[in-house]
Amino acid sequence: MDLSLIIMQLLSGIALGAVLVITALGLTIVFGMLGVVNFAHGALFMIGAYAGLYLASLTGSFWWGLLLAPILIGAFGMLIEFVLIRRLYGRSIDDPLLLTFGLSYVLVEGVRIVFGSDGIPFPTPPQLIGVLDLGIGFFPRYRLFVIALVAVVLLVLWLMLEKTRVGLIVRAGARDPTIMQVLGVDIGRVWLAIFGLGVALAALGGVLAGPMRSVNPEMGSLVLAEAFVVTVIGGLGSIVGAVVAGLMVGISISLVALFAPEMATIVMFALMAVVLLIRPQGLFGVKGRTA
Amino acid sequence: MRKSGSNLFRPKISRRAALAGLSASAAMLAMPRLGRAAEETIRIGFPTPLTGPFAAEARDQVKCAELAVKLANDKGGIGGRKVELLVRDDKLNAGEAATRTLELIEKDKVHAVVGALSSAVQLAVNEVTRARGVIYVSISQSDTINEAKDFSKYTFHEALNPHMTTAAVARRTLKKGMKVAHLVADYAYGHEMLRGFKRAQAAIGADNVGEILHPFGAADYSTFMPRLMSMRPDVLCISNFGRDQANAIKQAVDFGVKQQMKIVVPVILHNQRLAVGPDVFEGVVGGANYYWGLETQSKSAADFNAAFRSANGGAIPTDYGAYGYSGVASLLLAMQAAGGTDTDKVVDALEKLQYDLTKGPQHYRKCDHQSVQSVLVLESKKKSAMANDNDLFAVVANDVGSDDMLRSCSELGHAT
Known part of the structure; x- marks a missing residue:
């Protein structure tokens, strides 16, 4: 097996992992801070793709779609938190889980009614069509762009959480919401913002995945399963975990595809099983924390 | 199986006779309805994956199958009997398809089954229909059911094969x-x-x-x-x-x-x-199997397109849609020729049928019931x-x- 092929394979694994990271991140942040297992995450990923496509065709530019869809769907997420999820805080974890599970059906059916259940083409932005010659092989420009964009988003997110006052409040709120309230912080607003951020990340993942896959109402269901696997491997609620596990899963899928392609989908579940056996809390999870 | 079953029940003939007597009297009571039974609606079961990755193709199948039924009913039905299509979502799952098909046969009392898109689902449907002696016209592109081990005289394959x-x-x-x-x-x-x-x-x-x-x-x-x-x-x-x-x-x-x-x-x-x-x-x-653009070279295609357009607001039929149409319509033609829904007679009629519904002449090959047609x-x-x-x-x-x-x-x- 020649080396350049393995490097190309690694690169496709990283590109695959990048989308996984973005979607798993939204899921893990919302769970880590709010304790809500968001089963509508995949549906919101799909809604993001449709919103991106719609906005891109409205404005005539993919870039507006990429920018506006996460903002718009993030705001929609805040509305969901404010109207629905807020009422279930303090109850058992099953309640928001069931609520979001139901919500995912409503969203998928809604899209079927509005846009139809056939797939819709999501054209690649003209600047990123075609392949780049890397010397060892050709790689689609768009996928390279996805890797770069995800890296930037991760950097911004990290700076925001670690270096700003808002980030400090968010981290403290995740650890002990009661003390935060005693200290005079309106924790409700923090949770609103966090849920919005989680949903915006799902939508961003959807817009990014759009030009790689066709856009259809069911595109979120597989993504939801993948995102869960990634968060479980990385450790529920861990941001670093989501990033490491996302890339790990992407690269494993890719390398397995090289040697035993028919096993490519199973490998991530095998990885999850192994991690759970050895480290039940996930790679970066906190011991004792259970979903 | 059946033989050993009847052996088992042989000593209880008196009870069977009683049962027969009971049902006979029940039939007498139902006499006024018998006249209507001759005009009973012809019911065709249609399992297809309305949800899942093949949903787009499945929906076209349903639209066209409905068109075939509508055209038959517009002409006064088959031998004066109305035709009804019973569409069921098989969810692209063999177990689901088997359950739905069984329900169609036992509960809805369908006279025949047409449909299925995926190879595994087609096998499951065929398994059920074969065991119960119900005609099944498959419109899946897989053809394992034409091989001797899965085939039965009730199995027909309208779609092209690999x-x-x-x-x-x-x-x-x-x-x-x-x-x-x-x-x-x-x-x-x-x-x-x-x-x-x-x-x-x-x-x-x-x-x-x-x-x-x-x-x-x-x-x-x-x-x-x-x-x-x-x-x-x-x-x-x-x-x-x-x-x-x-x-x-x-x-x-x-x-x-x-x-x-x-x-x-x-x-x-x-x-x-x-x-x-x-x-x-x-x-x-x-x-x-089909492309609407054939209408310039085939009169059948032009007629089929026209019928579909007028029923669907000017839209054109698709490839998989055409299967839904020819699968149901060929079955109805055979029922017409057989003068009803008697399974053996319809099987016989399907084997003899020469039909041209969407693109030119077709017929079911005698040995495996594969539809011979243009590609x-x-x-x-x-x-x-x-x-x-x-x-x-x-x-x-x-x-x-x-x-x-x-x-x-x-x-x-x-x-x-």
Whole structure:
């Protein structure tokens, strides 16, 4: 097996992992801070793709779609938190889980009614069509762009959480919401913002995945399963975990595809099983924390 | 089974006689209804995957099956009896399909079943209908049910089969000495198409340089592309179905595959071409049972299109839609000829039937009940060459149907 092929394979694994990271991140942040297992995450990923496509065709530019869809769907997420999820805080974890599970059906059916259940083409932005010659092989420009964009988003997110006052409040709120309230912080607003951020990340993942896959109402269901696997491997609620596990899963899928392609989908579940056996809390999870 | 069952019950004949007497008197009470029973509605069960990755194709099947029923009813029904279509969602799941089919037979008392899209689901439906002696007209492109071990006299296969399409496509796209690589969905449909292509390849003298099996329903194909490119084939055959076809071709094109090789598919799907757009599909060649553009060369196609247009607000029928239509309509023709729904008579009528519903003459081959019909080879048009939004494909070839296109009866295990 020649080396350049393995490097190309690694690169496709990283590109695959990048989308996984973005979607798993939204899921893990919302769970880590709010304790809500968001089963509508995949549906919101799909809604993001449709919103991106719609906005891109409205404005005539993919870039507006990429920018506006996460903002718009993030705001929609805040509305969901404010109207629905807020009422279930303090109850058992099953309640928001069931609520979001139901919500995912409503969203998928809604899209079927509005846009139809056939797939819709999501054209690649003209600047990123075609392949780049890397010397060892050709790689689609768009996928390279996805890797770069995800890296930037991760950097911004990290700076925001670690270096700003808002980030400090968010981290403290995740650890002990009661003390935060005693200290005079309106924790409700923090949770609103966090849920919005989680949903915006799902939508961003959807817009990014759009030009790689066709856009259809069911595109979120597989993504939801993948995102869960990634968060479980990385450790529920861990941001670093989501990033490491996302890339790990992407690269494993890719390398397995090289040697035993028919096993490519199973490998991530095998990885999850192994991690759970050895480290039940996930790679970066906190011991004792259970979903 | 049945024999041992009757042995078991032999000592209890008196009870059976009592039962018979009871039912006879029940029938007498129901006498006034008997007159109506002769005009009882003809019910046709139609399981199809309305949800899941083949939903677009399934919905077209339903629309066209409904059209066939509507046209029959508009003409006063079959022998004066109204026809009713009972559509059920099989969710692309064999267990679900078996349950729904069983319900259709036992509870809804359907007279025949038409439908199913996926190979595994088709097998499940066939299993149920075969055991209960109900006619089943399959419109799935897999043809395992035509092989002797799964076949029964109630089993009919209206769709094309892998052998027919791959042979026609290979004949137009492969040449002696060409290198061919395969990307194949890892389930019955993919395996059957691969087998068909390899057989055609061997006959033509093209070389196989590699095969990659991908999991069914995969969303990402990028991980297979570097290896496919490194095989340096002249032709890449992508044998998968529904959204898998759209995603696989789109991602192959993203990786620049088309600059190096030609993409060929066993069955080029109307809806998937719509789902990813003309640029992605440009130049892709594949087989098809039907394309609306046939209307310029076939009167049957023109009539079918016209009927569909008037029932669906000017829309055109698709490839899989045409299966829904011809599957139901051929069955209804046979019922008409048989003068009712008596299963044995309808089976007999289907075997004798010569029909021309969408594209030219068709008939069911006696030994395995495969519909002998024409095979189209289509090439996806460049955007600039499209006259309108529906002008998707150019017809490369229209092979007239003949028994030579099929695997022989003896190869399928049937006595000849």
